[in-house]
Amino acid sequence: MLTRLVPVIGSRRARHIVERNFEVYRSQWLMLISGFFEPLFYLLSIGIGLNKLVGNLTVGGRVVSYAAFVAPGMLATSMMNGAVIDTIMNVFFRLKITHSYDSILATPLDVNDVALGEIGWATGRAAIYSASFIVCMILLGDAPSWWVLLCWPAALLTGVAFAGVGLASCTFVRSWQDFDMITLVQLPIFLFSATFFPITLYPRWLGALVQLSPLYQSAALLRGLSLGQFSGVMVLRAGYLVVFGLVGLSVAARRFARILTP
């Protein structure tokens, strides 16, 4: 496993991929703006609507508003969606449609630089969006404590882990039709990962199954941090996300090399 990961490291030249993507996105500013507004829409709609309907609930012996309960789940979801769109859709576009990588590989950059650059870009994006999400949480009063600031590194981890898996999935996409498959996986993960209701509502066997979902692990981790309710399980949750991301990255690195430099 470790020997497979070493080539992922890449070189300093990887920063040019980040630079490239930044410049491309600068020309698509609408997309950037939407990234900022997405969390605000999530939080506002929940705060205005569902929060009034559901009222308060008790989590770990503490009474919190529904909005405070659900916000970390939405943050986790937003990290997943952002990473999936950015890696799967956009990388697929560069890989198979515009063949941008083919021309990039004719320069001193190599496949590992490209992979590292894309991961770096995904990380940067996740950093900005999660920060703006957390700021919104604080401003809207959905953060019960200042521990919410610890959600930032945890959200980043979520973003990078899903980016790694997204990058790996992207190499299996053959045409636009295959994106339906990705939605088919992504949607149930979102709906069943206990992001907007407590996992304790599930029957025991289903709850055990949901534990396997990386989105659930991320949401539970973020919720614990946001509410300031710490436990040893959180280390396991973070570890699960690390492994999830690393497996994705090592698959991605090998498949990238096979596709781009046959």
Next chain:
Amino acid sequence: MSERGQGGAPVVVARGLTKRFGEFAAVRGIDVTVRPGESFGFLGPNGAGKTSTMRMVSAVSRPSAGELTIFGLDPRTHGPEIRARLGVVPQEDTLELELSVRWNLEIFGRYFDLPRALIRQRTQELLEFVQLADRADSRVDDLSGGMRRRLTIARALINQPEILILDEPTTGLDPQARHLVWDRLYRLKREGVTLIITTHYMDEAEQLCDRLVVMDHGTIVAEGTPRELIDAHSTREVVELRFDDDGDGDASGDGGRVARLGDLAERVEVLPDRVLLYVDDGDDVLSTVHREGIVPASALVRRSSLEDVFLRLTGRTLVE
């Protein structure tokens, strides 16, 4: 671009160079030496292994077997160093369509770690060189095929490469656009840039290449200057005859006619639409043909070309 002479150590040396994709061998043990400042061509039909060879020489794809050095360096261990000194014009323009012409050049300069001020200066020079200065702020989407090709060439020059590798540089371009590309390539050659070109157009090879190899089925079937190849594998002139067989009524039939023509020429090729006679003096043979009572619908005497060399070596025409 600095001056580089024809002398000096070879810039590309391949010995037994092989590329396999699973069971299929795209390139089967070729030997190639490219000297600095020369313009070297790979001529062959689609599927001959030209692009696979180019990708190895570009230090992108790893050889499956054999030796390859570029600038005396091994691409397996010195890929980035080699690629920093190469310019590559791929078969398909891999430009960023939604972005501007200028942006496409500038970001490429960044990949080579060039300072921004230098990139800006070179971008301007290159835009003028490929006659796109007035389109600098256009989206690539809005450019014609010929303009995109020129932009791709400009992009490959942003690092002032010592070798420019062009994979079918003018395929799909109209005659005017082709001549413009050729003209720019001549200028680069005069400035001392080594050109490595693949093409399946014989006129392009004759126009651009000092020396070339003819590839077929992953192997090199002939090597030399265009003149040497023609001298070695063809006659001085070719008589092309077209027959309108429906109105002929020649009792000896087509086979008999070819046999009679064969006595007049060093070699005869029968193509679907015409018969080629390989001879030293075309006019002389054509009058003999008429004297023999063979009446073609039309006749043409021309000098031998690389197409004839290719036909001789592979039994097929280049563009089918």
